[in-house]
Amino acid sequence: MEQRPLVGVAVVVCKDRQFLLGKRKNSHGAGCWQFPGGHLEFNESIEACASREIFEETGITIKNPRLTTFTNDIFEQEQKHYVTLFVVADYDAGIVQVKEPDKCDEWGWFSPEDLPSPLFLPILNLFERNITLPRLFSDGRA
Helix, strand or coil: CCCCCEEEEEEEEEECCEEEEEEECCCCCCCCEECCEEECCCCCCHHHHHHHHHHHHHCCEEEEEEEEEEEEEEECCCCEEEEEEEEEEEEEECCCCCCCCCCEEEEEEECHHHCCCCECHHHHHHHHCCCCHHHHCCCCCC
8 A cells, every 4th residue: 555645734833932842752752842733634624623633633713724835744753744734823812721631731822932842753843944833823913
């Protein structure tokens, strides 16, 4: 069977100039910090995926989701390949909770100058392209 890349959606949520990151567990990239997100489902819009994944993983809602850029992420050790679509969104409502404790240890809000470590490969690949988190929010809200 021919292997093909999977499509992941990473949601960069901004609240008071801070960004939401979670610590992965039990999957590729375990122990790394990631944006909330997940797999794009068949016939689902990218923005709908972002809203769904945010709520499923954290219990919060977002507003103004907008597609920004992508990364090509090859996890050599795990033999996985993803194209990660980055969606930026503004925080809307709710209190962040760990809703999928089998997938995430904790969530936290971080400033761009004080991000936790280690970061998940798609974020590292984003930064290698000289794309910063505030730059993703180029309309000045971040």
